[in-house]
Structure formats: structure tokens, C-alpha cells
Amino acid sequence: MDNPHLKSVLAEFPDVDAAALPWPPGAETWEAKDVQLFIGSGGFLKPKKSKKAAEVKTAPPPPTPAPADVPTPAPAEEAHSGYPATSSSEPAAAFEVPAFNQDRKTLTMPVRVHCEDTAPNGHVRIESLNAFAERIRSLALKQVMGISLADLKERGLAILATEYVIEIVGKGIRVLDTLRIDTTPEFPAAPLFPWDTQMFAEDGSLYMRGLFGLNLCQISATGAYSGADTTAYNAFAKDLRKFTDPSRSKFSTTSLRFYSAYPKAGAPFTPEKHLKATYVVRSTDCDMYNVLFQGRVPSMMESCYPQHDARAFYVNIRMSVHPGDELAVHVFVEKAKAFFVCLRGKEPVLTAVGHYEASAICQEEIKCASLRLPIILKFCNDGTKPSPCEDFDFTKV
Incomplete structure (x- = not known):
């Protein structure tokens, strides 16, 4: 793309490969701020066309007649009906350019x-x-x-x-x-x-x-x-x-607990049902480190508690989980929420909280699946019901 402002703008983005961006037609005439907007968004944002430019219409070139007696060669592969053929001149996608x-x-x-x-x-x-x-x-x-x-x-x-x-x-x-x-x-x-x-x-x-x-x-x-x-x-x-923003910081050297980044709901997690299931970790649940990939947890939990269409999830991988591990899964259900405790033997290797309606994850739920877990484990292992506290109330189970 030959734009006179490109070189100076690229100086602000030393790690961007301009050739990989999907430059649209007309980018050669963009102003510097337009080029900056486009590159800074990874090719996502394009400048609006000016009204004057939109009114200018260029007459299409006259069609070139096909040479006589020259058959048109058939394409190597016909496009399927309903799907337009891909042009080799289309710009390469550049979506994976932060x-x-x-x-x-x-x-x-x-x-x-x-x-x-x-x-x-x-x-x-x-x-x-x-x-x-x-x-x-x-x-x-x-x-x-x-x-x-x-x-x-x-x-x-x-x-x-x-x-x-x-x-x-x-x-x-x-x-x-x-x-x-x-x-x-x-x-x-x-x-x-x-x-x-x-x-x-x-x-x-x-x-x-x-x-x-x-x-x-x-x-x-x-x-x-x-x-x-x-x-x-x-x-x-x-x-x-250099990519941090101190104004957004949620943690500090004296506040490293994950739950501290979330507000309190002002009410304890109060389950009404306690269910049990078994899940055997598959190799497809794991990554190149041969441990559970965190993104797989919501789908795994759906196998244990068949509630569909999760809208929010908190996941806490407490210990390394490997292919073939058999997990005993305890599911505590409160209306459209579920709290999962996954045990390998008696080890709590994984906990999670799923919301199946639009609602925010709160501090009480995260603390149930982290800080308060040792108390809840007694209930999972031997049925000893914990006393209610500000974070949970198991009296209905």
C-alpha cells in the first residue's frame, strides 16, 4: 500500500507488519489520522468516507470484447451454488495482528x-x-x-x-x-x-x-x-x-487474591440441591503441557450438570489435571447457578461456578470455590454440613 503517511505512522507501531493488514481500495489517499486509526485497530476500523468523495462517480471502463473463436477455459474448480468464487486479488485477512x-x-x-x-x-x-x-x-x-x-x-x-x-x-x-x-x-x-x-x-x-x-x-x-x-x-x-495501565489495576503486592477483584453481592450462595457425577478427563481437554486447558472446563461441567447456554463462568484450577484422571464432581445448584467441586480421590483439583442466566459473578461465589473450599470439602467427603456464613448457606441442601 503506497500512502505517503504510512512510514511515519508505522514508526508508532514498530511491531506491525503493514503488508499483512487488509487495506481497502482508496487507502492510498487517506490522511495520516486515518492511517493511524486503521493500523491501531489492527485493520478493524476504517475512516468514514467524506460526503464529497461519496458523490464522485467514476464511469466504468467499456467492456472488452472476447476474441472471436477462442473458447473460454473452464475453471479448475467450480464455485458451489450460493457461494461466490474467491478472487486471488482479495487482501489477506489480518485479524491475528495485535x-x-x-x-x-x-x-x-x-x-x-x-x-x-x-x-x-x-x-x-x-x-x-x-x-x-x-x-x-x-x-x-x-x-x-x-x-x-x-x-x-x-x-x-x-x-x-x-x-x-x-x-x-x-x-x-x-x-x-x-x-x-x-x-x-x-x-x-x-x-x-x-x-x-x-x-x-x-x-x-x-x-x-x-x-x-x-x-x-x-x-x-x-x-x-x-x-x-x-x-x-x-x-x-x-x-x-509498557502495555500496563495502572489506572485499571485490580491487584497489588498486598492484595493478590482473585476474589478481591470482584464486588460482594451482599448475600450468601444458598444451594437448594446437591448432585453428583463422574467425569474422566480426555486428552482433548488438555494442552501441549499435558495438563487441563482452562477453556475446556465449562464444557466439561455441562457433561456433569446438563444445563445449557452458560452466560458466565468462574474457574479455579487448583492442581494439575491430566488425561485419564477420573473426577468425582459435586454440583451445588441455586436456581440458575451451579457450583462445581471436582475431586481426584480426595484432592480438590478443580472448582467452578456457572451462571445460566445473565448475572454477574460475585465475590461470595468465588470465595466458596477458593477460600472457603476446605470447609465445604468436609460436606463433600463425609456429609458434615458447614455452619452458614456470609459467603454460603447450605441449610437447604
Whole structure:
């Protein structure tokens, strides 16, 4: 794309490959601010056409007559009825190009919603929203630091998501709609580096909000994981700190508990039913580290409690879970909410809270699945009912 402002604007985005962006026709005449808008949004936002330009009409060139007696060769592959043929001149998609937006102080990237991302209720599946959020983090890591998750593994490091919340707050999304992801990391103290994430619909409305409690881990020679020490943590965070926004910080060196980032509802979680199920972890539930991939948890829990169309989920992966692990799953149900406790033997390896109607995850629910879990485990293991407190009340079970 030959625009006189391109070189100067690219100086603000040193990690962007301009050739990979989907430049539309007419971009050669854009002003500098238009080029900046387009690059800064990863090709998502295009400048509005001026009224004057819209009124100018160019006469189409006269058709070129086909040479006589020359048969038209058949295409190598006919387009199926109803599907337009793809032109080789169409620009390559550039949706997997994160950029840093100076105004919003956030890493941003558009993603396209495909059929496999959608749920029967007209929303994007929680699992796909998790994958979108993970994708921009991984791509930013590759773009900023020049390393991938596979490279980190070779260095004896891993990034593990131990806790996260995803909440769908917007209206339904259609197939091939575009979501804009905005995500911002923070580095309160080793080994935690959470990412605040939002996704916006094409009309600019907020569709999803999420918080991902990632941890930088060191992998021992035996394959065991432990939190990275301060030296390794600071070396890793050095190049990413420029993308933080202190005004959005939810954690500090003295406040690292995940539940502290969420408000109280003012009422305890009060289940009315207690159900039990069994789930055997599949290899397809796990990632290249041979441990459970956090995005699979909502789908796994649906196998244990057949409630469809989750609108929000909190997940807490407390211990490494591997293919073939058999989990005893306790499900505590309160109206359109469910609290899951997954045991491997007597070890609480995984907890989760699912909402099946539009409502916000609250601090009380997160504390049930984390801080208060040792008390609740007694009920799961031997039926000892815990005394009610500000976070839970099991008297109806």
C-alpha cells in the first residue's frame, strides 16, 4: 500500500507488519489520522468516507470484447451454488495482528465469530471467548517478545491460567460478526500477572468482560510446576510492562487474591440441591503441557450438570489435571447457578461456578470455590454440613 503517511505512522507501531493488514481500495489517499486509526485497530476500523468523495462517480471502463473463436477455459474448480468464487486479488485477512491503542491504553485485536463459536442461545460459547482471549495474549507475546508458548516451554517456563472469570453482558452475536478484543496485563508480584479483558460488538457495545489470573511457572526436570521466582518474573515482564495501565489495576503486592477483584453481592450462595457425577478427563481437554486447558472446563461441567447456554463462568484450577484422571464432581445448584467441586480421590483439583442466566459473578461465589473450599470439602467427603456464613448457606441442601 503506497500512502505517503504510512512510514511515519508505522514508526508508532514498530511491531506491525503493514503488508499483512487488509487495506481497502482508496487507502492510498487517506490522511495520516486515518492511517493511524486503521493500523491501531489492527485493520478493524476504517475512516468514514467524506460526503464529497461519496458523490464522485467514476464511469466504468467499456467492456472488452472476447476474441472471436477462442473458447473460454473452464475453471479448475467450480464455485458451489450460493457461494461466490474467491478472487486471488482479495487482501489477506489480518485479524491475528495485535496492536496497542494509545487512547485506550490497551492491546487490541479483532476476531471473527464463526459457526463453531456460537451456542444455541445466540451467543458466543464461553469456550470460544476464552480461546479468543488466549489468542491475543499469545500473539502479543510473540509480537512483543519474539517468543511463543512452545519457546517458553523449552526454557523451562510455562504460563498457566489458574483462575478466570468470563461474563457475557451483551446481546447475541451473529455468525461472521467481528468482536474487538481489548486486553491489558498487570504485574503486581511474582508469579501472578492477570489480564483484564473486554470484547466489543461491531456497534461498539460491550459484549464480554473477563479477568484471567495467569501465573508464570517454572518447570522442573521431573515436570512439576512451581511459581516463578522474582528474578525470572521480572525478566519475563520487562518488555510487557509498557502495555500496563495502572489506572485499571485490580491487584497489588498486598492484595493478590482473585476474589478481591470482584464486588460482594451482599448475600450468601444458598444451594437448594446437591448432585453428583463422574467425569474422566480426555486428552482433548488438555494442552501441549499435558495438563487441563482452562477453556475446556465449562464444557466439561455441562457433561456433569446438563444445563445449557452458560452466560458466565468462574474457574479455579487448583492442581494439575491430566488425561485419564477420573473426577468425582459435586454440583451445588441455586436456581440458575451451579457450583462445581471436582475431586481426584480426595484432592480438590478443580472448582467452578456457572451462571445460566445473565448475572454477574460475585465475590461470595468465588470465595466458596477458593477460600472457603476446605470447609465445604468436609460436606463433600463425609456429609458434615458447614455452619452458614456470609459467603454460603447450605441449610437447604
